[in-house]
Amino acid sequence: MLDYQPIDSCFKALADSTRVAIFERLSRGPASVSDLAKPFSMSLTAIGQHLTILENSGLIRTRKIGRVRTCSVDAAGLSRLTDWVAERRSLVERRLDRLGQLLAAEDEDRPISLINKGEIANE
Amino acid sequence: MLDYQPIDSCFKALADSTRVAIFERLSRGPASVSDLAKPFSMSLTAIGQHLTILENSGLIRTRKIGRVRTCSVDAAGLSRLTDWVAERRSLVERRLDRLGQLLAAEDEDRPISLINKGEIANE
DNA sequence: CCAATACTCAAGTATTTGCTTGACAATTGG
DNA sequence: CCAATTGTCAAGCAAATACTTGAGTATTGG
Numbered sequence: 102m103l104d105y106q107p108i109d110s111c112f113k114a115l116a117d118s119t120r121v122a123i124f125e126r127l128s129r130g131p132a133s134v135s136d137l138a139k140p141f142s143m144s145l146t147a148i149g150q151h152l153t154i155l156e157n158s159g160l161i162r163t164r165k166i167g168r169v170r171t172c173s174v175d176a177a178g179l180s181r182l183t184d185w186v187a188e189r190r191s192l193v194e195r196r197l198d199r200l201g202q203l204l205a206a207e208d209e210d211r212p213i214s215l216i217n218k219g220e221i222a223n224e
Numbered sequence: 225m226l227d228y229q230p231i232d233s234c235f236k237a238l239a240d241s242t243r244v245a246i247f248e249r250l251s252r253g254p255a256s257v258s259d260l261a262k263p264f265s266m267s268l269t270a271i272g273q274h275l276t277i278l279e280n281s282g283l284i285r286t287r288k289i290g291r292v293r294t295c296s297v298d299a300a301g302l303s304r305l306t307d308w309v310a311e312r313r314s315l316v317e318r319r320l321d322r323l324g325q326l327l328a329a330e331d332e333d334r335p336i337s338l339i340n341k342g343e344i345a346n347e
Numbered sequence: 348c349c350a351a352t353a354c355t356c357a358a359g360t361a362t363t364t365g366c367t368t369g370a371c372a373a374t375t376g377g
Numbered sequence: 378c379c380a381a382t383t384g385t386c387a388a389g390c391a392a393a394t395a396c397t398t399g400a401g402t403a404t405t406g407g
Contacts, residue, residue: 109244116239117395121232128312130319135353145354147396168353168404174316183313186306189251193297196253240365258383268384270366291374291383 106159108185111178114158119143120151124174127161131173229282231308234301237281242266243274247297250284254296 115121123137138148152172155161159178163170238244246260261271275295278284282301286293 107241107244109239109241112235112238112244113240115235116232117236118230118232119395121230121235125312128315133353143395144397146356146398149355150395165354168402170354174312176316176320179309179313179316183309186302186309189248189297190302190306192251193299193302197299242365256383266365267367269368269386272384273365288384291372293384 106157108181110158111160111182111185114155114160117151119148120155123148123151124155124160127172127174128179131171133169133171137172229280231304233281234283234305234308237278237283240274242271243278246271246274247278247283250295250297251302254294256292256294260295 115124119141122140126132126137126140134145134149134152137152138145141148152161152163152170156163156172159175159181161172161178162175163172165171238247242264245263249255249260249263257268257271257275260275261268264271275284275286275293279286279295282298282304284295284301285298286295288294
């Protein structure tokens with residue numbers, strides 16, 4: 102529980118399609134290394150390396166019993182991700198809300214000023 | 225709106241502390257390339273490259289007026305991230321809930337079986 | 348007991364990434 | 378108009394990443 106790893110280690114862990122697929126698989130339930138490797142045309146070693154990266158990021162945890170290593174999603178690690186994303190989202194949306202109110206409040210006052218500031222999305 | 229980029233391109237875009245910092249900055253409001261570059265001891269070119277990566281991932285959008293490129297968070301891109309994370313979270317938590325009910329239901333029936341399946345978190 | 352099974356480790360390699368520098372283009376304030 | 382501001386492009390480079398192979402270690406079903 103002494104991990105204060107920066108958030109980008111989580112993103113780094115998911116910055117690869119194989120690891121995303123593994124994580125998606127694990128969010129449906131625990132699995133062994135060999136199980137996880139099956140869908141991929143890749144050596145078991147490679148999968149093991151991906152799992153190490155996921156584990157170090159805190160997104161999954163693994164436990165070896167006998168010769169089988171069972172992997173599962175670490176709910177706490179996932180929460181770190183959720184929290185970060187939710188925080189950004191709330192910042193962005195709160196700001197867009199304020200902006201909407203501003204635009205509604207002023208009837209025909211210089212609406213160009215905000216566009217120049219880049220506040221307004223345009224396709 | 226023709227972007228069906230895989231989710232890992234979002235994660236890839238945030239898999240770097242500089243880009244995370246830029247995105248955090250932008251979630252507080254739009255900024256120019258030079259503004260974004262100020263906190264970093266890095267060339268403007270490098271910041272431009274980071275911005276290209278963020279833009280291609282769909283997480284931000286940029287618009288050039290005159291000689292100034294203004295960058296802002298793309299709410300739709302952020303939603304893609306939010307949705308993916310929320311989906312995994314709900315899968316994990318629903319499963320853990322079912323598990324809790326199972327454990328509560330059986331009084332002293334073989335509680336070891338589930339531990340062997342790796343379903344139960346252990347420190 | 349022994350041959351699968353299930354990993355694990357070390358070393359090597361091709362590709363990608365995160366920068367740099369230098370030259371250049373476009374815009375704008377005075 | 379001209380110099381400063383703001384950004385872009387191309388090329389190059391060191392380090393990181395995503396693999397590989399080959400050899401080795403436990404563990405376990407039959």
